Amino acid sequence: MIPHVAIVGSGPSGFFAAEKLLCSHPSVHVDMYERLPVPFGLARFGVAPDHQKIKLVTQVFEKIASSSRFAFFGNVQIGRDVLVDELLDAYSAVIVATGASNGADLGIAGEELKGILHATQFVNWYNGHPDCADLEIDLTNTRSVAIVGQGNVACDVARILLSPIERLRMTDIASHALEQLSRSKVESIHIVGRRGPAQMKITPAELRELAAIDGCSISTDPSALTLNAESNLEILDPTSPQGKTYKLLSEAVSNGRLSNVEGKTLSFDFLRTPTRARGNQHIRALECKVNALRGAPFAQRAVPTSSTVEIPCDLLIRCVGYRGVEISGVPFDSDTGTIPHREGQVYGLEGNPVRGLYVTGWIKRGPTGIIGTNRVDSSETVMHVLNGLSTRIVSGEIRQQFIASLATRGVSAVSWEAWKTIDQYEKCRGSTSGKVREKITSIEELIRISSGYNDSERIIAEHNF
Ligand code: NAP
Secondary structure (H helix, E strand, O other): OOOOOEEEEOOOHHHHHHHHHHHHHHOEEEEEEEOOOOOHHHHOOOOOOOOOHHHHHHHHHHHHOOOOOOEEOOOOOOOEEEHHHHHHOOOOOEEEEEOOOOEOOOOOOOOOEEOOHHHHHHHHHHHHHHOOOOOOOOOOHEEEEEEEOHHHHHHHHHHHHHHHHHHHHHOOHHHHHHHHOOOOOOOOEEEEEOOOOOOOOOHHHHHHHOOOOOEEEEEEOOOHOOOOHHHHHHOOOOOOOOHHHOOOOOOHHHHHHHHOOOOOOEEEEEEEEEEEEEOOOOOEEEEEEEEEEEOOOOOOEEEEEEEEEEEEEOOOEEEEEOOOOOOOOOOOOOOOOOEEEEEEEEEEOOOEEEEEEEEHHHHHHHOOOOHHHHHHHHHHHHHHHHHHHHOOOOOOOHHHHHHHHHHHOOOEEEOHHHHHHHHHHHHHHOOOOOOOOOOOOOOOOOOHHOOOOOHHHHHHHHHOO
């Protein structure tokens, strides 16, 4: 009997799991389910629009999808349109690869004020995610932005806000974001970290890119660059990421002091833990405790002192990590925002394995690593899936009946061919203004375009491409 495996989620972790399955087993079939009508998850909605080279990974995913043993079911949400138990009944194995799409809170007073966003919201907004297309972000009345967190997401957010608009114009950035950014009044950005420069998570390549932005000078309190003995040990190896980042930051700060650039400023505010968002309805300042660092090298932690500072800001973006979203019927650890598992085999909270159910990617290990990390991660999961297939095979007929039931319950799935129509449409639409693509940001519009996939010439003619 041919084994059929369902993968839930079409981001990098889902596609790498599909690739591993298709390469490792000569007859396995993969059905990929995605809640949106479009595939690629983080590669489409997370990677910054000025990082088009990273987005080329979607070409690898296209190749995986071209297998005759692969099928795509977009616009089908597991936990809402379909129960996970129904998938488990219809497939020999189910792999959850839904990523981590919620932003983490700071847990401070005033966090409900207007003008405070999660990184997920801001990133989804500029990347044209349907969930955030209508988000009201007014950069024409924003002069100072505080970004909390000093990882690569914070770096992406700062770079998009600071980049000359010409750098973004040809990308696949959403047109609503391009329009706001082109009228932006942002002149200063604070990237706020609770620890010091030796503990910053921004990687050297990303910091170098930030430091190279025209018309922007980088600053920090010079005393923050004087490290305590334990932090000094962390950067002692100049070839380590910490050593490189520290050197780059020191150089960027001294270049900033010399350059007299009249333009935007980017300040790295170290040793600051946010304690309160201040403002009347809308945020006006972020109050922070000043910290000292304690602990051994590589385990330095922030300890608050009695001092407090205020950072003025009209917009606060929390870039302090992501959390997975619970799927009805799937075990979930709400402390970590992940699905409990052992090497990818899902376990219930009471400690028993859930037969046939597996997990991969950020929803498995938390939001760490780069896109390629998911390839290694999926190998571990798929190894257990393949072992499990020897004892659990569901007949293809049951799968077929299940797929047929989608339409009868009013779920209109978007196929891979239908997605290709959307893809072609977006590229054509973008090319009229010199962009890589112009993403459709409305689910209804995406479905309307996908439904005419047999008639793409008519759609294109209709829109004068
Ligand atoms: P991250 O690298 O873990 O950085 C999170 C930052 O938030 C850290 O500075 C952390 O400080 C801080 N933080 C966490 N909780 C906090 C709190 N309660 N209060 C104050 N600060 C807090 O996470 P990320 O930036 O979200 O990135 C996620 C992953 O995606 C990373 O692996 C990243 O490299 C990757 N990514 C890569 C790229 C790229 O390659 N271009 C782009 C975007 C993302 P501590 O260090 O003190 O915990």
